[in-house]
Amino acid sequence: MHEMGIAQSVIDMAIGEAERKNARAVLRVSLAIGELSGVDTESLRFCFECLKKDTLLDNATLEIDYRRRRHQCPSCLREFEVANHDSSCPHCLCQETQFLGGDELELSQLELEVA
Amino acid sequence: MNPPVMEKVAQKILSENDRIAATLRAVFLERKILCVNLISSPGSGKTLLLEKTLEAFPKTERVAVLTGDIQTDNDARRLARYGFPVRQITTAGACHLDARMVEKALADWDLASIDTLFIENVGNLVCPTAYDLGEEAKIVLLSVTEGEDKPLKYPGIFFKADLALFTKIDLLPWVPFHLDEAHANACRIHPGIEMIDLSATTGQGMDAWMQWLAQRQAKRQSASA
Numbered sequence: 001m002h003e004m005g006i007a008q009s010v011i012d013m014a015i016g017e018a019e020r021k022n023a024r025a026v027l028r029v030s031l032a033i034g035e036l037s038g039v040d041t042e043s044l045r046f047c048f049e050c051l052k053k054d055t056l057l058d059n060a061t062l063e064i065d066y067r068r069r070r071h072q073c074p075s076c077l078r079e080f081e082v083a084n085h086d087s088s089c090p091h092c093l094c095q096e097t098q099f100l101g102g103d104e105l106e107l108s109q110l111e112l113e114v115a
Numbered sequence: 116m117n118p119p120v121m122e123k124v125a126q127k128i129l130s131e132n133d134r135i136a137a138t139l140r141a142v143f144l145e146r147k148i149l150c151v152n153l154i155s156s157p158g159s160g161k162t163l164l165l166e167k168t169l170e171a172f173p174k175t176e177r178v179a180v181l182t183g184d185i186q187t188d189n190d191a192r193r194l195a196r197y198g199f200p201v202r203q204i205t206t207a208g209a210c211h212l213d214a215r216m217v218e219k220a221l222a223d224w225d226l227a228s229i230d231t232l233f234i235e236n237v238g239n240l241v242c243p244t245a246y247d248l249g250e251e252a253k254i255v256l257l258s259v260t261e262g263e264d265k266p267l268k269y270p271g272i273f274f275k276a277d278l279a280l281f282t283k284i285d286l287l288p289w290v291p292f293h294l295d296e297a298h299a300n301a302c303r304i305h306p307g308i309e310m311i312d313l314s315a316t317t318g319q320g321m322d323a324w325m326q327w328l329a330q331r332q333a334k335r336q337s338a339s340a
Contacts, residue, residue, distance in 0.1 A: 002210055002242035009128050017124060027119050031128070038244035038271040069270075085267055085303045096306060103271070105129060105245060110122040 006039060007047035011057055013107050018056050021112055026056050028111035030063045034104035041066060069102030132246055135214035139249025149335040150232040152248050154272055155256035157238030160282040160315055162190045165233055167315040169197035171325055177228055181220050182235040183212040211242035240269040252277040259283050259292040266300040273304040285314035
């Protein structure tokens with residue numbers, strides 16, 4: 001439900017960055033969205049498409065790198081994606097593992113058309 | 116025409132909200148204010164819990180409440196009866212509170228006279244998760260009239276909350292809710308999450324909740340800015 005606000009923030013940030021670089025247009029927007037971020041990526045795409053019209057992002061495509069929850073095992077040091085909400089280590093079965101990521105809500109990269 | 120330029124940004128999308136939240140957090144720390152952010156579905160019992168909590172505090176306690184709703188100031192009116200400062204934030208459509216709304220609502224309050232600040236978020240398990248309000252802890256409520264699998268369906272908030280309150284346990288004899296399963300699901304998403312079962316209606320479990328607040332308050336008072 002808050003994806004409209006998130007999409008607007010993304011567009012504002014992209015326009016700000018494009019203006020700083022004197023770009024004529026934004027061609028691509030790359031985001032990193034974690035599964036724990038509380039953002040629905042389909043809804044975000046829809047909002048982005050609605051809001052980009054008549055801005056520097058008119059022709060921009062949206063690329064979303066959807067990140068699963070990732071943990072690291074303190075015993076065997078291996079990193080793994082948490083499947084089925086089970087954060088115990090799939091390699092050595094250690095129960096208590098360290099959160100590494102999966103709550104991202106980040107504008108990672110822009111592709112700009114410069115004059 | 117020049118080839119497109121790739122520009123690395125690596126910036127949080129809600130960085131403006133996070134900036135204001137960080138300012139609020141610094142103020143709370145400096146003023147030794149314990150701020151907690153209550154999040155749940157609509158109808159999980161946030162307002163009743165707050166009513167009973169305010170009722171349990173001695174009148175000399177320095178407690179205040181910000182309560183968020185999409186429409187109406189009904190909750191503020193309910194909560195104002197206990198003699199503590201209460202302010203309604205009406206979001207007019209927004210499904211969550213953000214840091215700017217909290218900053219604005221607190222602007223003309225004398226923060227020197229507050230030790231505990233409760234923020235009752237808009238009833239919603241998804242959107243409030245993304246917005247830091249500068250709180251010391253997020254607290255999630257799950258009532259026994261909902262599903263035991265809510266933690267699995269809404270992992271974001273259960274992951275970010277320090278404490279899960281399982282509410283309306285007085286209804287357990289009449290609803291097919293398995294408390295153990297709900298606890299296990301919360302622990303799967305957030306190993307080590309603190310959990311309290313309570314009923315604001317009968318008072319069962321309220322002692323544990325008040326104790327949790329007192330412990331966090333003691334920790335806040337001893338922390339230095």
